[in-house]
Amino acid sequence: MPSSPQAPTRAVTADADTRPSLTVLSGFWPSATFAVARALLAADESLLLVRHDLAGIRDGVVRRVVRSGAGIIEDEQVVLRHGCVSCTLREDVLPTLVRLTHGHPGRDLVLMLPEVAEPEAVAAVCAHCLVDGAPIADHLRIDSYVTVLDAEHLLDGLTSTEDLITLGIQAAADDHRSLADVVVRQIEYADTLVLWGQSREGEFDTGRMAVLLQRMAPWAAHIRVDSDIVDAGMLTRQLRHTHRYRLETPGVLARGLQGYTLGVHEPKPDCGVVSAVFRARRPFHPQRLHDVLEEVNAEVIRSRGHLWLASQPDTVVAWEFAGGGLSMGSLGHWLVSLPEDRWEHVDDQRRLAAALDWDPYYGDRHQHLVFIGLDIDPVELHRTLAGCLLTDAELADGEETWRTYHDPFAGCFPLGAEELTDTDTDTDTDTEGAQPA
Template sequence: MSSSPQAPPHAVTVDADTRPSLTVLSGFWPAATLAVARTLLAADPSLLLVRHDLSGIRQGVVRRVVRCGVGIIEDEQVELRHGCASCTLREDVLPTLVRFTRSHPGQDLVLMLPEVVEPEAVAAACAHCLVDGAPITDLIRIDSYVTVLDAEHLLDGLASTDDLTTLGIHAADDDHRALADVVVRQIEYADTLVLWGQSRDGAFDTSRMAVLLQRMAPWATHLRVDDPVDAGTLTRQLRHTHRHRSGTPGTLARGLQGYTLGAHEPEPDCGVVSAVLRARRPFHPQRLHDVLEEVNAEVIRSRGHLWLASQPDTVVAWEFAGGGLTMGSLGHWLVSLPADRWEHVEDQRRLAAALEWDPYYGDRHQHLVFIGLDLDPVELHRALAGCLLTDAELADGEDTWRSYPDPFAGCFPLGAEELTDTDTDTDTEGAQRA
């Protein structure tokens, strides 16, 4: 029997892509994120670090600082556009990256995002915004989105009920995001997570934070880093990894497109439990509304999409963090769309629907993930299963379901046209936060 040819022991893999590599660092605790950035600079002095300082934003001042391992190359004030930090960054970051790629050919870059910026927004800008008439990916290869979490403060951030406005760190006057929402979105979009340092409560609690991150983002590569740091090792773990996949959907749309939404780990690991609910019958709207507080009482993070019997055309998004539940529309179920509009839906979603298509229900289903400490998965499942329609209710049919008393009526409007940008989990139409 012949065997497949193998490369000789001395062979090396050569990356034919000659574009400089970009690593994007995010994290809500800038001391930890900056420590990672400085470690990468220490290992490679030619690396270019681009960061924006928002400490003076309330006075209308944003500073752009670019440095390499031997010192600061540029330190300039950037005009605050439209009173909005996000607008300013969107209009300044990409041209800055392109400019330094051209002025420093062959040198890789690290972009360190301000603590309130979500990496998915940067990824969207890189995908859709042009610089000099061309996407930046013509010049730069986006290698990885890395989120750095401070082990000492992570749980406090995830459990926080504060919003950015209350804390005085909002990116614009209309920025009403919750702190916990920012942290979970930084975690869930990343392809690499770095847990930095140690919990103040000791080694067990640090391990618990590591398990919690594994449950929140089972699709990511996970690293634990503590002083002293080996700069060479960390560089090999974080740079030139090719981990970023530009086509991967946002968290809430993952399940619709057949990607992993969460891991079902009902047995506690360091007290962390992750429970997945999947079902092929709809929720009764009133019964679901009555248990919202109960099912999230011990939850740190829950997410996914669901099917309400009273609104059978609508994919309802669900995400909980920081004590608040947000629900909104993710558009139509495919079964409710005429065939000539399916061509406007992502190929991956159509494929995922076809694999689990039900002759009666079509692609409609429940897919929710709950993650928490000391969570009782049996009680959680019992509470949610009790909200599903009974056999007798199913037999009544869809016309009867639509007439159910619905506390969610009017909360999830569907536009005249199908929403096709279901790769984002931050702009659900008609979102309601409880």
């Protein structure tokens, strides 16, 4: 298996890079995120912090504030052509970062994202949008994506069933994400996680939150900060100039397909936290899987991964659960279902991962699901999912028979006829509600 995409680069590479460094801070609880930002400013007055207040975004207006450790440098209202987070990123955030690198040469930057922004969306904009005809990487180096979690509110956020529209903080009119969706995606894309403060339930519960974060994002660097005593210098050394970010880091649902760690199997509770990984080669029977969807996620905080159904053997099916809701959707074709002349359109990392795990009968098709929760029973979970796999007799019937099974998921995961490209593993496609009732 390839090494973690967050592994440090060689020192010679870092030393040779003279571009200003950008640290991206995200977090659903702005008080904790801003506290980390203030600590970084206190340790280095030359650092520039960029924030965008989205309170007026639905009216097409955002407030941009740029400050250093010495005080506010800019405080302006920005009018947008369209009121949404992605427009804010393209029309003002990226141009502001580039402008600051030229107007304040030699000074590093920290971008504090709005509470409902997801770091993966920011990374996508940075990778594909040009500023003054050039990619943002020509002007600065993204050093790290840091997510700050408030220990007092973390579990409530992860288990919340409320959506952003109900809370009145949606990023756009069609933003149907739940609060939990935002929090888990901020956690899972980050290369660095900061657990800020203490749980109101005491030290044991704070430790439990730390273990939960370790299970949710085993690929990240994990840092705990006591909000009563903050060593700004130490925090700066932990968060800045780390070179942790990797552009090639896939989204969490594509991690397993590309050979990266999707989760860790820790079935013995640690502070009550259990992480169970289910892997299998056989396909799921669609009806039997549909019948246990509610059961397998009943006590789960987060589950994610990909699977294949006997009735739809060409399709990689995405699976993610958070905040009481399960979303399923298409991640494109299994490679075994494609002619070899179309493999050249597939990401190299995925082809390598498939080759290393190729099965002479199933090809690259497999089940890979991760379940994380408090006091869940991993043995019962495995027994339930294993019971959804095809039996020996069903396997013997062959693929043509499998395709005729009654399928409650029929039509939920369409595959286009176009050539397979990297976008087949793009999980930004809205899969909300893909689970049949």
